[in-house]
Amino acid sequence: MELTPAELTVLGLVVERPQHGYELEQVIEQRGIRQWTEIGFSSIYYLLAKLEKRGLMAAEHARGGAKSRRVFRATAEGRDAAARSARALIADTAPTPHPVLVGVANSPLLSEREYAAALGARLVHVDARISAVEAAERALGPVPKPASEVLSYSLSLMKAERSWLAERAQVSDDREDRPEEDARQLPGAAR
Numbered sequence: 001m002e003l004t005p006a007e008l009t010v011l012g013l014v015v016e017r018p019q020h021g022y023e024l025e026q027v028i029e030q031r032g033i034r035q036w037t038e039i040g041f042s043s044i045y046y047l048l049a050k051l052e053k054r055g056l057m058a059a060e061h062a063r064g065g066a067k068s069r070r071v072f073r074a075t076a077e078g079r080d081a082a083a084r085s086a087r088a089l090i091a092d093t094a095p096t097p098h099p100v101l102v103g104v105a106n107s108p109l110l111s112e113r114e115y116a117a118a119l120g121a122r123l124v125h126v127d128a129r130i131s132a133v134e135a136a137e138r139a140l141g142p143v144p145k146p147a148s149e150v151l152s153y154s155l156s157l158m159k160a161e162r163s164w165l166a167e168r169a170q171v172s173d174d175r176e177d178r179p180e181e182d183a184r185q186l187p188g189a190a191r
Contacts, residue, residue, distance in 0.1 A: 003085040006039045010047045011074060011082045014057055016144055018073040021045050031147050032136050035129075036154065048072055056081055116169055123165040130158045 003011065013024055021044050028039055039047070051057045056078030059070040074082065100122070107115050137151050 003081060005037050005089070006043065007047055007051060008082060008085045008089070009033060009037050009039060010044065011051055011056055011078055012086065012146070014051075014072050015074040015079055015082050016146070018071050020062060020069050020071050021048055022069075024048075030136075030140060031143065031150070032133065033150075035133075036150070051078065119165055119169040123162065123169055126158055126162050126165060130155065130162065133158070 009028075010024060013019070013027055019027070024044050025041055028034060028044070033039065048057070048059070052059055052072070055075060057072045057074050059072045062069045062071050103118070110118065133151060133155055137155075140147070143151075
């Protein structure tokens with residue numbers, strides 16, 4: 001039984017601890033999960049219903065809470081399916097489509113100045129994302145190990161991309177605290 005990344009994310013959060021839909025939304029928002037998977041607010045309830053129908057989770061009404069509030073728990077089958085899917089996704093080395101690669105592959109369509117400016121703009125955005133993830137990590141405090149691993153992996157990828165961009169745009173890696181200054185120094189960058 002294969003799970004989509006969105007299904008596995010929701011099921012994994014319910015395996016972590018039983019919760020209702022609104023709690024899931026809060027965890028997804030707090031951990032920045034939407035930066036690496038597509039789960040809209042309205043799709044949470046759709047995914048919960050779909051996973052419940054497949055027997056991967058069961059719901060019960062919350063005690064002392066709102067009548068409509070149902071707390072979802074993973075079933076044994078759900079835990080097994082989540083573990084299988086997680087194992088497969090971790091081990092899978094299939095290439096992931098990345099739009100920036102399409103742009104870089106077509107960089108001969110740009111002048112050197114335009115290419116450098118585009119790299120500089122991307123560098124500014126990557127620096128902002130790194131800062132946002134680091135701030136979110138500090139604000140979250142202690143998180144379950146899976147969340148910590150996701151943050152660590154995400155930051156590692158962003159920092160590797162930052163290093164690549166800085167090299168191409170001829171910007172020093174030690175200027176991480178002043179990305180807007182880096183962008184101004186690029187040929188063709190807006191001043």
